Amino acid sequence: MEKNLVIVESPAKAKTIAKALGEGYLVTSCFGHIRDLSKKNLGIDLDQGFTPLYVVSPDKKELIKNLTKDADKASLVWLASDEDREGEAIAWHLKETLNIPDEKVRRIAFHEITKDAILQAIANPRDIDMNLVMAQQARRVLDRLVGYKVSPILWKKVKPGLSAGRVQSVALRLIVEREREILQFVSSPSFRIEGMFSCPARKTEPFKAECNTRFRTADQAEEFLKSLVGADYTVSDIEKKEGRKSPAPPFTTSTLQQEAARKLGFSVSQTMNVAQRLYESGRITYMRTDSTQLSKLALASIKKVITGSFGPEYSKTRQYATRTKGAQEAHEAIRPTFMEQTSIEGTALEKKLYELIWKRTLASQMADAQVDKTQITITSGKTSGFFTATGEVVTFDGFLKVYRESSDDDQEKSDGKHTAKLPYLEKGDNMDASCIKAVERFTQSPFRYTEASLVKKLEELGIGRPSTYAPTISTIIQRQYVVKGDRPAKKRKYTELLLEGDKVISKECTENYGEERAKLLPEDIGMLVNDFLVEHFPSIVDYNFTARVEEDFDLIATGELVWNKMLDDFYKPFRKTLDQALETSRPGNKERALGNDPVTGKPVTVRLGKFGAMAQLGNNDDPEKRYAGLQKGQLLESITLEEALQLFRLPRELGQYKDHPMVVSSGRFGPYVKWQDKYVSLPKTDDPYTITQERSIALIEQALAQEAKKSILEFPEQDIRVLKGRYGPYISHNKKNYRIPKGTDPESLTLEDCRNIIQKKDNE
Numbered sequence: 001m002e003k004n005l006v007i008v009e010s011p012a013k014a015k016t017i018a019k020a021l022g023e024g025y026l027v028t029s030c031f032g033h034i035r036d037l038s039k040k041n042l043g044i045d046l047d048q049g050f051t052p053l054y055v056v057s058p059d060k061k062e063l064i065k066n067l068t069k070d071a072d073k074a075s076l077v078w079l080a081s082d083e084d085r086e087g088e089a090i091a092w093h094l095k096e097t098l099n100i101p102d103e104k105v106r107r108i109a110f111h112e113i114t115k116d117a118i119l120q121a122i123a124n125p126r127d128i129d130m131n132l133v134m135a136q137q138a139r140r141v142l143d144r145l146v147g148y149k150v151s152p153i154l155w156k157k158v159k160p161g162l163s164a165g166r167v168q169s170v171a172l173r174l175i176v177e178r179e180r181e182i183l184q185f186v187s188s189p190s191f192r193i194e195g196m197f198s199c200p201a202r203k204t205e206p207f208k209a210e211c212n213t214r215f216r217t218a219d220q221a222e223e224f225l226k227s228l229v230g231a232d233y234t235v236s237d238i239e240k241k242e243g244r245k246s247p248a249p250p251f252t253t254s255t256l257q258q259e260a261a262r263k264l265g266f267s268v269s270q271t272m273n274v275a276q277r278l279y280e281s282g283r284i285t286y287m288r289t290d291s292t293q294l295s296k297l298a299l300a301s302i303k304k305v306i307t308g309s310f311g312p313e314y315s316k317t318r319q320y321a322t323r324t325k326g327a328q329e330a331h332e333a334i335r336p337t338f339m340e341q342t343s344i345e346g347t348a349l350e351k352k353l354y355e356l357i358w359k360r361t362l363a364s365q366m367a368d369a370q371v372d373k374t375q376i377t378i379t380s381g382k383t384s385g386f387f388t389a390t391g392e393v394v395t396f397d398g399f400l401k402v403y404r405e406s407s408d409d410d411q412e413k414s415d416g417k418h419t420a421k422l423p424y425l426e427k428g429d430n431m432d433a434s435c436i437k438a439v440e441r442f443t444q445s446p447f448r449y450t451e452a453s454l455v456k457k458l459e460e461l462g463i464g465r466p467s468t469y470a471p472t473i474s475t476i477i478q479r480q481y482v483v484k485g486d487r488p489a490k491k492r493k494y495t496e497l498l499l500e501g502d503k504v505i506s507k508e509c510t511e512n513y514g515e516e517r518a519k520l521l522p523e524d525i526g527m528l529v530n531d532f533l534v535e536h537f538p539s540i541v542d543y544n545f546t547a548r549v550e551e552d553f554d555l556i557a558t559g560e561l562v563w564n565k566m567l568d569d570f571y572k573p574f575r576k577t578l579d580q581a582l583e584t585s586r587p588g589n590k591e592r593a594l595g596n597d598p599v600t601g602k603p604v605t606v607r608l609g610k611f612g613a614m615a616q617l618g619n620n621d622d623p624e625k626r627y628a629g630l631q632k633g634q635l636l637e638s639i640t641l642e643e644a645l646q647l648f649r650l651p652r653e654l655g656q657y658k659d660h661p662m663v664v665s666s667g668r669f670g671p672y673v674k675w676q677d678k679y680v681s682l683p684k685t686d687d688p689y690t691i692t693q694e695r696s697i698a699l700i701e702q703a704l705a706q707e708a709k710k711s712i713l714e715f716p717e718q719d720i721r722v723l724k725g726r727y728g729p730y731i732s733h734n735k736k737n738y739r740i741p742k743g744t745d746p747e748s749l750t751l752e753d754c755r756n757i758i759q760k761k762d763n764e
Contacts, residue, residue, distance in 0.1 A: 005074035007067065007094055009081050012280035013113065017080065020115040021122075026070060030081075034060045035093050037144050049564045050141055050571075056097060064097060071098045076106055078122070083109035083331065084288050085139075085557065086467060088132035095128065111289075112337045113282040135557035138566060142166060142549065145571065146540060150533075153581050158532055159525065166540065166549070167464045168475045169533050173541045174457060175449055175482055176522045176530040183638050185445035190214045191221035191438040191497070195387050197233065197378060197431045204423035206434055209378055209387035218495055218506070221438035224385065225499045231380035233387075233431040239375045243392075244368040247399040249292040249320035250333035250361045253466030254459045256287070259360070261452035262406040264352050265518075267484075268451045269470040274353045275334070282337055283344055284357055288466040289331040292320035294361075298332065301339045302365045310401060316367040335361040363403035370396040374422050378431055391422035440494040448519040451484070462547035473520075481526030487633065489515035524613045524636050528590075536581040539573070594641040604644050606636050615644040631666060646689070654693045662696050664688045675700050715751045722746050722754065733758050 006027040008014045018027040037043030038053045045051040056064055071077050077100050079091035087109065095105055106125035110117040143166050150164040193211035198204050215221040251259070256275065260266040266274070275287035294302070299317055306315040320333075336358050344354050371394050378387040394400065449457065455469045464472060476482045489512035498505045522530075530541070539545045549570070555561035591607040594615075602618045602625075611629070613636050618625030628647035630639060651665035654673075663674045664682075671688035673680045673696045680703045682688060686695065712729060713722035721732045722740075729746035731738040731754050738761050740746055744753075 003075040004078060005070050005076070006078040006080050009087070009090060010276075010280055012277065016113045016280060016282045017118055020113075020118045025078075026074070028067070028070065030067065030090065030094060031060070031063065033057070033086075033090055033093065034064060034097055037140065042148055043144055044141055046571075050567045052137060052141055054093070067094075068098050071100050071104075075104070077104050078106045078108055078125070079128070080108050080110075080121070082288070083111060083286060084467065085132045085136040088129055089136040089140075092128050092130070092133045111286040111331050112284075113279065114337050131559045132557050134563040135553045138556050138563040139553055141567060142570065145567075145574070149574075149578055150537060150540065153536075153578070154529060154532065157581070157584065158528060162525075162529055163475075163479055164529070164533060164537075164540070165472075165475065166546065167458075167468055167472050168479075169530070169537075169541050170463055170543060170546050171454065171458060171472050172476050172481050172522070172526055172530050173534065174454065175476075175520050176527050178446060178448060179522050179527070179635075180637075182445045182448065183635075187442045187445065189440050189442050189494075190216055191218065191495075192441050193221065193224065193385070193387075193436070193438050195378075195433050195437075196435040197387070197389070197433055199235075199423065199425055199429050199431055201429065202423065202425065204425070207389055207391075207422055209376070209389035211385050211387050213385045215438070218438075218440070218497065222497055222504050222506075224383065225436060225438055225497055225504050226502075227383050228380055228433075228436060228499060229502045231382040231433075233378050233380050233433055235376060235425050235427055235429040235431060236379040236386065237375075237377040238425060238427055239377075241373045243371045243373050245371060245398075245400070246368050247363045247366060247403070248360065248405040250294060250335055250364045251357060252290055252292060252333060253288050254455050254469060256334055256357070257455050257469060258452040259406060260353060260356060261450060263356060266349075266353070267473075268455060269474050270349070271353065272470045274347075274349045277346075278344075278350055278354055278357075281346070283341075283346075283350075283354055284337060285332050285335050287334055289334060290466060291331045292333045293331075294319065294335060294364075295332055298335055298339070299365065302362060305339045306362060306366055310366075314367050314398065314401065315365065317365055320364070333361075359403040360405075363399040366399035366402065367396070369394055369398035369400045376422060376425060389422055393421050436499040438497040440496065442492075442494070442513070445514075448487070448516055448521065450519055454520060461543050462550055463543065465550065476526070477520075479526075480523055481529060482520050482522055483632075484518060485521050485633065487514060487516040487519065487521070489513060521633070522635075524608055524630075527635070527637070528608060536584060537577055539577065590636075592636055594639070594644050597645060604641055606630065606639055606644060608636065615639075615647050617645075617648055629667075632670070649689050652688070654691075654696050657697050657700060662693070662700070664691055664696065673699060678703065712746050713749060715754065718751060718755075720751065720754050720758075722749055731757055 004021075004025045006014075006017060006021065006025055007030050008017060008027065009030060009032055011029045011031075014027045014029045018025070021027065035054045035056045038055045043053050045053060077098075079094055081087035081090040081094075091107055094100075105128070107128045108121035108125050110121045146164060146166045151162065154162040154164060192214055195209050195211070196206040197209055198206045211224075213224070215224060248255070253272075257268045257271050260271040261268065272287065275284065278284045279287050299319075303315050303317060334357055336354065339358070339361065342358060344351060346354070371392050374391045374393075376389045376391075378389070380386075447453075451473055454473065458464050458469060458472075477484060491510055492513055494509055494511055496507045496509050498507065533541050552561060552566045556563045556566060591605050594604045594606060596603055597617060600617070602622065604615060604617055606613065606615045608614075609627075613630040613634070615628045615630060616625060617628075626648055628644075628650070630636070631647070634643065650671075651663045651674075654662040654664055656662065657675060660676050665672060665674060666688055667679075669681070671682040671686070673682065673691075675696075678700070680696075680699050682691065682699070686699075710723045710725075711721060712724060715721070719733060723730060723732055725737075729740050731740060731749075733754075738758050740749075740757065
């Protein structure tokens, strides 16, 4: 056995490190945390200063047995878990659980998995930092207190199976409050005056300019247009400025999550999973960091790549200051370990994320882009209003040659101003106006959060840390408090007033608006949970309180605050809040009356039922009352009477096909036609309220034909079918699927063969 045992967190990381260390070292993995708080009772001894009661995870017991044997045989045990608080805690738990004597333990950490970094860490071991361990322990204990104490109250007072969490509940509150802002928003119209101008003397192409004044009503806009009849237009001012654009800093965890969402369409958890693989294979530096700093070695290698690829004029070495509220880690920013490696081998997702990190890192050390900004002012002499056109020309691309940062949602940042290259003009030039018009525009409601913009907001508020954003968002989606979905575009009419000669022509137009994609949308149960927590646990969902807790963790990490004193200060008022919440009566199911059905005169109400949000037609004592589930995207707070009445038009009977009835309805996964035991989904182009009998038959026949193509063999008397699947042939029996062993010809299977395969699988 080797004298040196190195324990890391993941097998992939172990493989990379083993290559660097060579002989004399056994590198193995503990697969993350090896023990956690006991799930019995609270897992915390409240009477003994919040002492945590740790137990080894059941799935890690065999692993611990093997690690203990390896540790006993080794002369030195190197604990090489990650360099953040979680990693420090894992190192401490390993030492305690494996009973490794102090003289045999060496703690090492590195922010990149390269041979140089690993050997340097081996040459400079340190002790386990107990301040970092206690900071992680304080977070874990506090989160357990909140989760285990508040969740049961939600079960009693709201609905079984719900949960609360210190960070997840704050994230939910942000999403719910944004939704209510949107529901309460009232859009107001105004008229924007636009003109297309050209200079006959210079034979320029027409360009767009906008009037500096906006008008609240169509009458005011029309009056202004009429004042321009017969107007002469002149260039009254030309302002030229040289400007600069600087690159964004290299990536931190949150900015990587945001930019990967915008540019690559990655979810936050997807970004972290791919980044983890890149780090463990030695491609990038550690992916959980608040820092925008780069090492001197990295700066030198980046400069070499820039000057070699683009020339010295494109290089500008910078060191960025970290501005994140409560930034804690003294790591480097996320960067490639070897900048000269412009591309990597790996999966398509790994290649995309690596390229994004490489470009951002390179651009951060490149020269500013230089731009010429021009603003042309055009006046008419007949009115005090004037028109302006703004243009921008890049005279030196600098970092833009490689990378341009995206905004939260580029379409959300658009202010409608026209920025383009403008023709050469001089002050005093006479201009022609080929088109002057007033266009009605509407104020926009706030935008719902994407995963990226929610991460940005949490970071701005100082809530959570790099490692918490992905699991926080995943949790509120898994709990079905929030869904990630789209909002379809709506249509609205707007007015356009066009000045033609001495007349103003009014035209009514239609536009789409309000379309949103991949947004975080609260569900009714999420809104109900949020309201209960805001009412009874205001401190838990208070933004400032949650940020202050993060600051306390930082103080514990630096040794300036004792971990269990911080918990004691939290728990005393928290316990009173718990007692008060338990004494409150169960909140009634908030029923919302929408009005009466104009046909039957019966009342229509909506409420949260056992199986989700529902509408009811008729009073509770009405024997003929009807129920209908709300559709995807509909909320109790915003559904209208007309929308609710639509729900009662389903299910629709469409007659019979082959002596069996066809019924159109809508369920959790959208509208469908039910025929016999088959549910045939309707394409987006078909409306369940208007679909015809003929169209439904065509869809059923199409589904039957597709099913027939899948079928290889059938034994209907035993409900056994051999089918073609996406991943190869399989056996279907009693709504369960069974893989056919490799090398078996599916067409030659007998009934007995199928039974044997099914029995063998069921007995495993």
